[in-house]
Amino acid sequence: MDIATLDKLCDRYAHERGAIVELLQTIQTEEHYLPRDALERVSANLDIPLSQLYGLATFYRAFSLKPVGKHQVLCCTGTACHVRGAKRVVDHFRRVLGIEIGETTEDGLFSLHTVNCLGACAVAPVAVIDGVCHGEMTAANVEKLVRQYRSRSGE
């Protein structure tokens, strides 16, 4: 996000009380993380201490201070998914991608996160990759999906 866009965004939210979380959401959606220079700019523009922004960024799960992979894998570990084997799905992703939860692969292609509930409980266990929901996940599915996304990226 360039500085002009960011400034415009700040202007939009400047007169709205309490809109700071919304503003950070917008940056997160665009950049997939909260870059330090963006936070510094917001802090200066809106006269909000950087520490306060850091507090918000680390309190809410939706925000990340580290860049994430090109493809974001979100494994649901809600109750319905848990009883239908979510842990095994997560473990398979960890093995296949060779990373731990919260990490990004070295080639920058995938990052792996868990989420508490995606609200697709009826087709549990669920994984969401780049916003697309995949239901009834199995170990075999994990490998197939990773292969698909890898080949889509031409890797």
Place this chain on the structure above:
Amino acid sequence: MKGIEGLKAWQAAIQEQRDPDATWIAVCAGTGCLSQGAADLAAALREALIRHSLEGKVEVKETGCRGFCEQGPLIVIHPEGIFYPQLKAADAERIVSETILRKQVIEDLLYQDPVTGRRHIHEGDIPFYQKQMRLVCRLNGVIDPTHIGDYIVHGGYQAAAKALFEMEPVQIVEEIKRSGLRGRGGGGFPAGVKWESCRNAHGEPKYVICNADAGDPGAFMDRSLLEGNPHSIIEGMIIGAYAIGSHEGYVYVRNEYPLAVRNLQTAIERAEAHNLLGDNILESGFDFHLKINRGGGAFVCGESTALMASIEGRVGEPRAKYVHTVESGLWNKPTNLNNVETWANVPLVIEHGADWFSAIGTETSKGTKVFSLVGHVNNTGLVEVPMGITLREVMFDIGGGVRGGRHFKAVQTGGPSGGTIIVDTTGAARPAEDRDEHERGPALVPESLIDLPVDFESLTEAGSMMGSGGMIVMDETTCMVDVARYFLNFLTEESCGKCTPCREGIRNMLAILERICDGRGQEGDIDLLQEMSDTVADTSLCALGGTAPNPVLSTIRYFRPEYEAHIRDRRCPAGVCTALIEYSINATKCTGCHACFKACPTDAISGEVKAAHVISTAKCVKCGSCLDVCKFDAVVKQ
């Protein structure tokens, strides 16, 4: 547009444009169906219609969730109401050429009852829908949520118009009080009483909030309502705001629900464009503005004071509620917060009256409740039932019983704050007070538990709670100690950390449960857990900590022998806790088909084709892949 007359004239104009006998196809586009390919199906249907020169004559409408997610992707062909579940994009051609063009029902695409083997043409004939009472969800699956006209034609916003033009605010509050409508978010507080307190509170402006952040894992009714019928929530909030004297409202919605956010945003814009929201609604002189706030993915923000802190742009930490939020809530002003389903009930009460509403349900729990019926049950999905229906009816008559012919073990309601209750057909557990102390064997289960009526009081008495409506069915392959560990792990991550009992108490209870699951449990651990539970429950600041011990206490109450097996025998009877199980292959049953060899992610299985295989326990990570693929029951887990 002005008044009720203006609204009715609009409704009539839309009705006139629509041919009631026209053929149209409703494609369920709820999250469940979308994940199973509903978008491809809709596209294929549109293409098939073009091939048969039917474009513009037969409409394909993407609707909200119809509830029967298990059978997705599914469609209903109107006006006949022909129901086709579990479709593929490849079925589109047949559907158009046979059912649309020649009005022939395609037998093999119809729903087949797994019990009777009978095929059913209409949704209403299917057991899954028969015992339901779909009031709040009545338009889900019928209307296109992005088209306000669809809502208007079904009488949308007429309850709001009635409230604005024909009722005094006090009258509305009385009507809601008389209806017996209670908060659907979990607590079950009477909505009318809350409205009255907020109305009478001093301070201006007043706010109304819709809590769409009830992040109970396993509960997705709010998501479906917001996605499928967002206008009903807006309408409920207009009525509430008018009754309370508020002109500004917020919908705080989970960011994990992107489609819900989008559909709600569209709905707000459409409503504003038609003078149904904003300044001088329907020229009644009443103003009401509504904004969306996306949550940050913090479970604690489902708690009202934490949610309000989050809207104010602060971290979502709750505060002690010596002063209620109806007195001093958002920006220290009187604030009335209700959840999605509660707001969606409001137009129904105003439209049909308190007497109609209070005739549904039980003495103290009125109306219907939407449940997300998930877990090890055959018919997973979203069901709306009258309060007072029994758990047996929900899980067996509607839900079709437990998957794969396994035994029912427990059902979990109320999310992490709720409990795991109701046992079983295996006799694995009963309430401790009914059990002889030394008795360990299977025993009869009190029928009363599975026949427990679903209402606020009964569930609380059984050690659980209604919660926002997650109903997670668990079969015999679920370890109850692991379930308790799961919830505490969840709550440890989600505790905001403000108060010590919750932050430290839950963490230490989790440590005990983890050692039990790892086979390092000690005598006295159960008593210690119970003791710590009392402290955490009594001294935590908000409901997150206050109810955190529920899953632990209820599993101990009903499944104590399972805890004891972990601690004393170092055994996980359900075969879940990986530290306590081992996989092996029964050489006499193994045919050497090599399937497990290929499935094993860690090369732990060795063996030639057509010879018995062996698992190396050193390499095995206990993922269970071999068990899944073995067709000969040769893989043993113990």
